[in-house]
Amino acid sequence: MKTVWKYKRDATFFPLSAWERVNLSKLCALARRLDARLAIPATSSNFSMRTRTDIDVDLGAFLITRSGLHKRLITPGHFLRVDVAGSPLHPLAPKPSDETLLHAMIYAKFPSAKAVVHCHAPELEKCRAPVFVLEGHELLKALGLRTHQESFPLAVFPNNQDMGALVKLIEPRLGEAALKVGFVLEKHGLYCIGADIDQAAMRLEALLHLLAAQGASWVAPKNKK
Amino acid sequence: MKTVWKYKRDATFFPLSAWERVNLSKLCALARRLDARLAIPATSSNFSMRTRTDIDVDLGAFLITRSGLHKRLITPGHFLRVDVAGSPLHPLAPKPSDETLLHAMIYAKFPSAKAVVHCHAPELEKCRAPVFVLEGHELLKALGLRTHQESFPLAVFPNNQDMGALVKLIEPRLGEAALKVGFVLEKHGLYCIGADIDQAAMRLEALLHLLAAQGASWVAPKNKK
Amino acid sequence: MKTVWKYKRDATFFPLSAWERVNLSKLCALARRLDARLAIPATSSNFSMRTRTDIDVDLGAFLITRSGLHKRLITPGHFLRVDVAGSPLHPLAPKPSDETLLHAMIYAKFPSAKAVVHCHAPELEKCRAPVFVLEGHELLKALGLRTHQESFPLAVFPNNQDMGALVKLIEPRLGEAALKVGFVLEKHGLYCIGADIDQAAMRLEALLHLLAAQGASWVAPKNKK
Amino acid sequence: MKTVWKYKRDATFFPLSAWERVNLSKLCALARRLDARLAIPATSSNFSMRTRTDIDVDLGAFLITRSGLHKRLITPGHFLRVDVAGSPLHPLAPKPSDETLLHAMIYAKFPSAKAVVHCHAPELEKCRAPVFVLEGHELLKALGLRTHQESFPLAVFPNNQDMGALVKLIEPRLGEAALKVGFVLEKHGLYCIGADIDQAAMRLEALLHLLAAQGASWVAPKNKK
Numbered sequence: 094m095k096t097v098w099k100y101k102r103d104a105t106f107f108p109l110s111a112w113e114r115v116n117l118s119k120l121c122a123l124a125r126r127l128d129a130r131l132a133i134p135a136t137s138s139n140f141s142m143r144t145r146t147d148i149d150v151d152l153g154a155f156l157i158t159r160s161g162l163h164k165r166l167i168t169p170g171h172f173l174r175v176d177v178a179g180s181p182l183h184p185l186a187p188k189p190s191d192e193t194l195l196h197a198m199i200y201a202k203f204p205s206a207k208a209v210v211h212c213h214a215p216e217l218e219k220c221r222a223p224v225f226v227l228e229g230h231e232l233l234k235a236l237g238l239r240t241h242q243e244s245f246p247l248a249v250f251p252n253n254q255d256m257g258a259l260v261k262l263i264e265p266r267l268g269e270a271a272l273k274v275g276f277v278l279e280k281h282g283l284y285c286i287g288a289d290i291d292q293a294a295m296r297l298e299a300l301l302h303l304l305a306a307q308g309a310s311w312v313a314p315k316n317k318k
Numbered sequence: 319m320k321t322v323w324k325y326k327r328d329a330t331f332f333p334l335s336a337w338e339r340v341n342l343s344k345l346c347a348l349a350r351r352l353d354a355r356l357a358i359p360a361t362s363s364n365f366s367m368r369t370r371t372d373i374d375v376d377l378g379a380f381l382i383t384r385s386g387l388h389k390r391l392i393t394p395g396h397f398l399r400v401d402v403a404g405s406p407l408h409p410l411a412p413k414p415s416d417e418t419l420l421h422a423m424i425y426a427k428f429p430s431a432k433a434v435v436h437c438h439a440p441e442l443e444k445c446r447a448p449v450f451v452l453e454g455h456e457l458l459k460a461l462g463l464r465t466h467q468e469s470f471p472l473a474v475f476p477n478n479q480d481m482g483a484l485v486k487l488i489e490p491r492l493g494e495a496a497l498k499v500g501f502v503l504e505k506h507g508l509y510c511i512g513a514d515i516d517q518a519a520m521r522l523e524a525l526l527h528l529l530a531a532q533g534a535s536w537v538a539p540k541n542k543k
Numbered sequence: 544m545k546t547v548w549k550y551k552r553d554a555t556f557f558p559l560s561a562w563e564r565v566n567l568s569k570l571c572a573l574a575r576r577l578d579a580r581l582a583i584p585a586t587s588s589n590f591s592m593r594t595r596t597d598i599d600v601d602l603g604a605f606l607i608t609r610s611g612l613h614k615r616l617i618t619p620g621h622f623l624r625v626d627v628a629g630s631p632l633h634p635l636a637p638k639p640s641d642e643t644l645l646h647a648m649i650y651a652k653f654p655s656a657k658a659v660v661h662c663h664a665p666e667l668e669k670c671r672a673p674v675f676v677l678e679g680h681e682l683l684k685a686l687g688l689r690t691h692q693e694s695f696p697l698a699v700f701p702n703n704q705d706m707g708a709l710v711k712l713i714e715p716r717l718g719e720a721a722l723k724v725g726f727v728l729e730k731h732g733l734y735c736i737g738a739d740i741d742q743a744a745m746r747l748e749a750l751l752h753l754l755a756a757q758g759a760s761w762v763a764p765k766n767k768k
Numbered sequence: 769m770k771t772v773w774k775y776k777r778d779a780t781f782f783p784l785s786a787w788e789r790v791n792l793s794k795l796c797a798l799a800r801r802l803d804a805r806l807a808i809p810a811t812s813s814n815f816s817m818r819t820r821t822d823i824d825v826d827l828g829a830f831l832i833t834r835s836g837l838h839k840r841l842i843t844p845g846h847f848l849r850v851d852v853a854g855s856p857l858h859p860l861a862p863k864p865s866d867e868t869l870l871h872a873m874i875y876a877k878f879p880s881a882k883a884v885v886h887c888h889a890p891e892l893e894k895c896r897a898p899v900f901v902l903e904g905h906e907l908l909k910a911l912g913l914r915t916h917q918e919s920f921p922l923a924v925f926p927n928n929q930d931m932g933a934l935v936k937l938i939e940p941r942l943g944e945a946a947l948k949v950g951f952v953l954e955k956h957g958l959y960c961i962g963a964d965i966d967q968a969a970m971r972l973e974a975l976l977h978l979l980a981a982q983g984a985s986w987v988a989p990k991n992k993k
Contacts, residue, residue: 130356131580134752135685135745163745213682218756231477231506232438235360240479241505252681254690280691280756281681295360295388302359306443306505355806456927456956457888460810465929466955520810520838527809531893531955581805584977585910585970613970663907668981702906704915730916730981731906 100169104159105183107174116142117156117169119290123210128165132214138164138282139190142208142290143200144174153177155200160188177201194256199286202267206286208293213282216304220277222249227303235299236274247300248276275300325394329384330408332399341367342381342394344515348435353390357439363389363507364415367433367515368425369399378402380425385413402426419481424511427492431511433518438507441529445502447474452528460524461499472525473501500525550619554609555633557624566592567606567619569740573660578615582664588614588732589640592658592740593650594624603627605650610638627651644706649736652717656736658743663732666754670727672699677753685749686724697750698726725750775844779834780858782849791817792831792844794965798885803840807889813839813957814865817883817965818875819849828852830875835863852876869931874961877942881961883968888957891979895952897924902978910974911949922975923951950975
């Protein structure tokens with residue numbers, strides 16, 4: 094947090110507001126915590142948050158990590174301001190993350206989504222399309238369930254290099270309650286959505302814990318259609 | 319420890335004594351160590367300690383973490399002073415942890431209990447009601463057994479969202495020797511009790527180690543009634 | 544990074560250029576990150592980078608860690624400048640790492656190789672000669688594949704204490720595309736090659752992640768000839 | 769290291785020499801590294817080193833950790849100076865570790881032993897008496913073998929609360945080459961011996977790595993008599 098003030102501009106050369114600097118620093122700290130548990134290997138994973146200046150809101154703009162950098166190393170100055178379609182707001186900006194279109198899809202569909210975090214944690218490797226049902230565990234309450242006796246159908250989509258195809262596959266299902274929390278791309282990674290960065294981070298941590306718990310010691314529930 | 323002096327008041331607006339600040343800092347440090355081993359995911363887990371001013375003793379008061387915050391981030395200023403029934407001593411205080419009633423039950427039943435720590439470590443996932451018998455390991459001595467040849471019946475209770483029902487289930491069994499060390503809520507977490515924070519933390523660490531040891535490499539003992 | 548300037552000379556008594564100090568510090572930081580995941584036990588593992596002064600280029604020189612020190616503790620002053628055959632450029636220098644010949648082989652064969660990193664991570668234990676096929680995972684793209692649907696044949700060579708024999712075994716196969724990324728010595732360790740330190744480190748991290756993913760939860764692919 | 773100078777005396781009130789302070793600090797740093805991998809749970813584990821003043825040599829004295837403290841917290845001031853039989857050199861000293869007799873046995877039998885480290889790492893849980901044969905791995909060289917093709921018979925003794933009985937069991941076998949490196953107490957922990965602290969630490973790290981490697985992915989070798 095202490096270095097947050099030295100970043101005056103984002104990677105698209107726009108000035109960063111105090112609110113943006115504080116919140117981008119939270120995303121950077123999250124990246125470093127995830128790195129410590131080996132969840133953002135190589136240059137994978139990406140993080141974004143919606144901005145809230147008037148002009149940004151009109152554009153549907155959000156800030157997202159640049160491509161090609163280990164996310165352990167990101168600072169507020171490594172985020173690009175992109176429009177609703179995921180295009181950087183400055184022509185000389187570096188390349189945004191490959192999965193920017195997925196973030197754009199989420200922000201366009203969910204007005205309440207303010208942060209999206211994506212990681213490649215080892216706990217995810219057991220997830221197979223179309224769904225991994227989490228059940229019976231106290232921590233389900235962190236995902237918004239009322240009791241540990243309800244179950245949470247974590248959606249798992251087959252991986253695809255064509256972001257447009259992925260968007261077409263996922264978008265129709267965004268109405269489902271569980272999709273508002275997050276979803277998995279098979280043998281790729283996890284997306285979590287939050288009304289702020291803390292909620293997105295909390296959901297990610299809860300999902301990884303539930304996946305580890307269910308894999309390590311329970312009889313894995315059968316995948317249901 | 320070095321930041322302990324800046325917290326003048328708890329979350330119920332009472333002044334913190336020097337003794338309270340030092341001991342709450344120990345609980346905060348414990349929370350951060352548990353976070354490093356992924357044992358306090360999302361906003362789960364809670365920590366409490368009995369206070370010792372005259373007025374607090376009359377009230378059966380203790381200090382317990384507030385709800386809704388990642389426990390990695392707690393400071394002495396995030397603890398609430400609650401009475402023997404778990405109600406905050408100030409009407410404007412934030413909400414205490416959901417499981418405050420369990421802490422209250424323990425302090426009411428055990429005059430010698432001075433600290434209660436509760437976590438959600440992955441090592442606990444293998445515990446099934448009614449009991450997980452730990453045996454044959456040197457570290458059993460850290461739980462108060464005289465030799466590694468005695469066994470420790472770790473009580474496991476079915477999880478329940480109704481704290482009153484849980485109290486009714488657990489309270490009659492608090493006379494058993496093993497319950498004075500701690501107990502598990504199935505697919506939820508571990509409670510450990512100590513005559514001070516160090517003892518509660520030591521018991522928690524020993525139980526997690528024994529569970530990991532017995533699960534990773536031993537033939538798991540059959541659960542006995 | 545902040546201590547990088549205090550190292551004026553390498554372990555062969557040559558002055559270190561600013562560029563060398565900065566890049567050796569990156570190797571030292573990598574060693575400490577690998578130590579945190581238990582990947583450089585005891586005095587194992589070694590790290591090297593090609594230098595770029597005119598005289599060094601004529602000699603085919605590179606900088607490599609000295610032998611007999613836990614790599615968690617290395618500094619820029621612990622690297623030896625060695626010639627194309629792996630001999631230190633100063634007769635009073637300490638002993639270079641045992642596997643210096645393998646590094647020399649790689650630099651001689653690949654003009655574009657600028658860094659070689661070698662570790663003993665636990666994730667490697669499942670690799671058996673002659674090959675471990677990695678497939679189906681998004682992170683394969685970090686190894687230079689275009690999609691997750693291509694497969695990466697990670698070469699695995701039987702271990703041998705005779706470095707000359709190992710060089711004879713490995714050298715003829717260095718033309719294969721996958722060998723340009725790295726290879727494994729069975730029950731020994733992993734070598735990764737990069738156009739700079741960041742790329743070598745990224746490839747190492749990606750390979751370890753892919754090995755962990757495939758072992759922990761997938762049906763391990765059959766080794767193919 | 770930076771706090772090493774503030775400890776003027778050991779726990780038996782003897783002044784600490786500069787050499788002792790530096791070396792005890794190494795043992796403290798080792799304890800903290802082992803804590804990070806969960807290898808010194810609760811108040812378990814102990815560490816010792818031989819001293820080298822004339823009077824200490826005459827007494828067969830060594831410095832060993834006190835009992836009843838989490839070894840994560842030890843400082844040079846927490847070590848006791850004990851004689852050849854393991855008795856503290858001051859009557860008001862705190863209690864030394866329970867296993868002091870085992871350390872004394874090692875120092876008495878091996879004049880070249882200068883440090884003994886004992887931990888309870890999870891990797892040890894698979895060891896069963898009488899022996900766990902480590903074989904086929906490059907890291908065996910860190911234990912003094914010439915090639916990865918030799919095997920290392922790690923001695924495993926049944927645990928016993930009676931230190932005298934343990935000494936009687938182990939002492940006759942201390943002539944075996946492998947015992948000079950270390951041995952295991954079943955369902956208890958590992959002892960490693962070194963000509964200095966670095967060697968003892970290196971052997972401990974190598975043994976834990978070899979045990980993890982062999983357990984995680986190899987067909988465990990059959991225990992041989």
